[in-house]
Amino acid sequence: MTRMVRVLVVIACALYAAGACATNQYCLSCSSSPTDWFPTQNAGYATVAARFAACGGSFTVDGAGGPSQWAPGTIATYQGFWYNPPRATHGNDCDYQTWWAVYHVVCQDGFQWDDTAHRCTAPLLVIVRPTDQSSFSLSAANSTATPLVPFQADPGAANTATSINWALQLEYQTSGGRGAHTEPYSFTTLGTGTNQQTYASTGGKLTVRASAVIDGIRQNAGPNVAYIVGVSIPNGSITDRLVLLYAGGATPRLLTGIAMMESTYRQFTVSTLYNYSGLWPLESYDGGSHVGLMMMPVSTGHAWDWLANTQDAETLFEQKLAIARSRETQIIAMHPGLPPLSDTDRERMALLLYGPGASGSLSKQYFASTRDNDGNWSWIRNSLGNPVGVTYADSVLSLIQ
Amino acid sequence: MVMLTQITQRVTAWAVLAGFGTTCLAATPADYSWTTFGSQSVAAVGWSSADIGSFLAFASHADDTITIGDFRFVDLLGDGNIELVASADYSGRSLFNDLVIVHRSGGLFGMQHIGTPSLESLNGVISDINNDGKKEILVPTGLTPYVNGTVPVATWTAIYSWNGSLFQENTSSFSTYYATTVLSPLQAALKTANGTGNAEKIALAQIELDKATRVSIGPGTTGMSTAQALVASTDPVLRIWAASVLGDIGTADALTTLATLTQDADSSVALYAKSAQQQASWAHCDRVQIAVRNGGPEHLVDLHSRDPIVIAIYLDARRSQAIDRKSVTFGESGFEPSLLFCERNDQSLECRFGGALSGLTVSDAVATLHGKRKDQTCFVGQAGVQVVDGPQGRWQDRH
Numbered sequence: 100m101t102r103m104v105r106v107l108v109v110i111a112c113a114l115y116a117a118g119a120c121a122t123n124q125y126c127l128s129c130s131s132s133p134t135d136w137f138p139t140q141n142a143g144y145a146t147v148a149a150r151f152a153a154c155g156g157s158f159t160v161d162g163a164g165g166p167s168q169w170a171p172g173t174i175a176t177y178q179g180f181w182y183n184p185p186r187a188t189h190g191n192d193c194d195y196q197t198w199w200a201v202y203h204v205v206c207q208d209g210f211q212w213d214d215t216a217h218r219c220t221a222p223l224l225v226i227v228r229p230t231d232q233s234s235f236s237l238s239a240a241n242s243t244a245t246p247l248v249p250f251q252a253d254p255g256a257a258n259t260a261t262s263i264n265w266a267l268q269l270e271y272q273t274s275g276g277r278g279a280h281t282e283p284y285s286f287t288t289l290g291t292g293t294n295q296q297t298y299a300s301t302g303g304k305l306t307v308r309a310s311a312v313i314d315g316i317r318q319n320a321g322p323n324v325a326y327i328v329g330v331s332i333p334n335g336s337i338t339d340r341l342v343l344l345y346a347g348g349a350t351p352r353l354l355t356g357i358a359m360m361e362s363t364y365r366q367f368t369v370s371t372l373y374n375y376s377g378l379w380p381l382e383s384y385d386g387g388s389h390v391g392l393m394m395m396p397v398s399t400g401h402a403w404d405w406l407a408n409t410q411d412a413e414t415l416f417e418q419k420l421a422i423a424r425s426r427e428t429q430i431i432a433m434h435p436g437l438p439p440l441s442d443t444d445r446e447r448m449a450l451l452l453y454g455p456g457a458s459g460s461l462s463k464q465y466f467a468s469t470r471d472n473d474g475n476w477s478w479i480r481n482s483l484g485n486p487v488g489v490t491y492a493d494s495v496l497s498l499i500q
Numbered sequence: 501m502v503m504l505t506q507i508t509q510r511v512t513a514w515a516v517l518a519g520f521g522t523t524c525l526a527a528t529p530a531d532y533s534w535t536t537f538g539s540q541s542v543a544a545v546g547w548s549s550a551d552i553g554s555f556l557a558f559a560s561h562a563d564d565t566i567t568i569g570d571f572r573f574v575d576l577l578g579d580g581n582i583e584l585v586a587s588a589d590y591s592g593r594s595l596f597n598d599l600v601i602v603h604r605s606g607g608l609f610g611m612q613h614i615g616t617p618s619l620e621s622l623n624g625v626i627s628d629i630n631n632d633g634k635k636e637i638l639v640p641t642g643l644t645p646y647v648n649g650t651v652p653v654a655t656w657t658a659i660y661s662w663n664g665s666l667f668q669e670n671t672s673s674f675s676t677y678y679a680t681t682v683l684s685p686l687q688a689a690l691k692t693a694n695g696t697g698n699a700e701k702i703a704l705a706q707i708e709l710d711k712a713t714r715v716s717i718g719p720g721t722t723g724m725s726t727a728q729a730l731v732a733s734t735d736p737v738l739r740i741w742a743a744s745v746l747g748d749i750g751t752a753d754a755l756t757t758l759a760t761l762t763q764d765a766d767s768s769v770a771l772y773a774k775s776a777q778q779q780a781s782w783a784h785c786d787r788v789q790i791a792v793r794n795g796g797p798e799h800l801v802d803l804h805s806r807d808p809i810v811i812a813i814y815l816d817a818r819r820s821q822a823i824d825r826k827s828v829t830f831g832e833s834g835f836e837p838s839l840l841f842c843e844r845n846d847q848s849l850e851c852r853f854g855g856a857l858s859g860l861t862v863s864d865a866v867a868t869l870h871g872k873r874k875d876q877t878c879f880v881g882q883a884g885v886q887v888v889d890g891p892q893g894r895w896q897d898r899h
Contacts, residue, residue, distance in 0.1 A: 361648055362648065418564075433856045433857060453593070457590040461832070485833070486778065490771065491645075
């Protein structure tokens with residue numbers, strides 16, 4: 100009975116990128132004898148493990164008896180195992196029938212396994228830009244858009260007329276998995292031509308793939324991963340924006356207090372997302388149910404566009420002002436003689452309705468009614484009826500810039 | 501199959517409405533039976549959050565949008581009647597700081613509101629933890645204030661149980677549950693926080709564990725040493741948290757230390773400390789039994805009626821003599837200056853309040869009373885009510 104022992108050797112083929120080994124694209128020949136594992140390029144190394152270690156690479160081994168039976172560095176012990184698989188089931192696994200092992204060579208950095216030459220070879224199609232792990236900031240259009248991001252591939256000098264298909268995917272979600280958004284996009288370039296894209300009011304992890312048919316064979320490149328991240332917005336710009344938005348209000352600088360209260364004036368902050376440290380949208384403590392300057396509910400716009408974040412907050416505050424007027428009218432109707440609130444006092448009512456103490460109850464507004472000894476009604480700060488809301492409003496007012 | 505059933509029921513509801521010749525544009529939960537038996541049960545319909553928000557806004561005459569984070573139709577009391585439990589947001593920012601419990605009585609809907617820092621999901625909120633057939637409501641309750649969006653709020657689990665007329669906070673009666681279910685995870689959380697070396701994470705975990713200990717196995721001064729240490733912190737957030745803990749402990753020593761924070765050089769710390777100080781003055785009041793004498797067994801309070809709301813405060817004669825009657829306030833929050841007068845009868849102190857001054861609004865299901873004795877100790881009582889706006893106040897008449 101045939102002893103069926105499958106040995107899978109996974110080799111991280113990082114040779115070409117490792118200094119002195121950069122020109123050596125020869126990973127490992129699939130051959131019939133252990134001695135053939137050390138052809139000319141590998142001379143001087145006792146084992147395959149040593150060869151790869153010297154080049155900054157590594158490999159793992161899984162034998163029939165498990166890794167402990169055939170561990171890295173004990174190559175010689177593989178003798179006695181053999182395998183004769185149907186080729187169709189292994190494709191590029193380099194599963195030659197002549198000897199006892201099946202090697203699965205994994206080429207890295209875009210290199211591809213050449214099943215004829217038995218080695219990793221430079222890819223025919225390479226993404227030139229964006230480079231892997233690059234980043235682009237929202238430094239244009241008042242800190243809401245990236246400069247032009249170039250997409251360029253190299254199909255080789257002989258293929259300048261080749262059409263390159265690009266598949267992009269921009270994804271973002273907060274650290275707590277909130278506000279998940281995925282945005283696929285595709286386009287075509289020709290040869291080494293460049294396509295330029297601008298990312299506005301969005302950001303996140305950008306995965307870039309390219310493909311082309313070269314010499315009748317589909318070649319894939321990438322993925323290269325790039326990051327669209329935020330920028331540090333100057334405090335002066337934030338203040339100007341917030342004052343402009345609420346210019347007609349009784350306290351034109353009121354929104355600066357909200358921004359300071361909610362985010363300490365930060366739309367973005369240095370943090371790590373997708374294993375990348377950069378300026379990501381500021382998240383609420385619960386994993387990002389709210390984001391940005393005004394701590395608005397998470398969405399792509401609120402996370403990446405500080406103008407949208409502040410605009411929507413101002414719109415909401417105006418709605419709260421209208422509700423505050425309505426509540427004021429209702430309370431006055433119940434307490435004859437109670438005077439109207441001033442515009443600034445009405446803003447306090449609206450602030451409570453914008454914050455964590457928002458309530459539909461007339462007894463839980465910023466102001467409540469009180470009666471003096473003569474039976475006259477007046478307004479009183481409602482710190483007992485709604486301490487959470489009143490403290491929030493007072494804090495905002497104390498933080499106006 | 502489920503979807504088909506739901507759609508069928510919605511279509512049926514339309515047909516029913518059409519048959520009645522009503523002008524309603526769409527079916528609402530009010531159009532269904534709020535019982536666990538029979539067909540047309542409200543719990544069997546696939547309501548959306550928007551449906552529930554609209555229903556709550558209409559039922560309470562709200563003038564702003566109510567956003568619903570989560571909701572359940574569930575028989576809370578095991579009596580065959582279904583209640584609606586929903587997490588609601590009034591801020592427009594999805595803060596979900598209100599838990600609403602809606603009970604239907606005939607054509608009337610009574611709503612009890614319980615405050616919470618943020619409760620988007622109701623998972624784990626409804627549970628019969630003492631196996632008495634009536635479900636308890638477990639509400640994450642804020643201990644520390646909202647400092648800003650990036651700073652967590654320390655919470656504790658307040659347990660509300662049915663007392664015959666409303667869900668009342670009764671956590672101290674569930675010390676066994678706390679000891680077996682709540683404290684252990686909090687201790688593990690503290691251990692994890694300690695591993696991070698992050699001062700705010702450690703303080704937060706310690707504060708939450710201390711509070712859980714105070715409300716369950718005690719003693720009531722647990723956390724005093726932590727709070728005193730936090731007072732000395734250079735981090736203003738930790739000093740704000742210390743103020744909240746000290747106010748919550750509420751002993752003379754704690755309040756003395758809290759007073760120092762009201763003078764803190766950081767104006768934010770001082771502001772929060774003053775708020776904690778004010779809340780502390782009412783946080784440790786004696787509970788007294790009160791009852792609404794109006795409106796028969798439903799305790800109906802008609803906002804359009806000129807009749808006062810009559811509240812019986814059950815205190816013995818000696819203690820009722822010691823009440824500072826002018827201090828008594830009553831209404832939706834319990835701090836409304838709605839008192840008309842009080843008089844002593846055989847079994848209770850009976851006080852009358854102006855309905856329009858009480859702050860109670862249509863569908864309110866709970867009223868609160870506060871008062872002080874002449875020695876400045878305070879008392880608080882809550883009672884179930886059913887607020888309507890006149891004889892036309894019933895749902896089906898307005899609908």
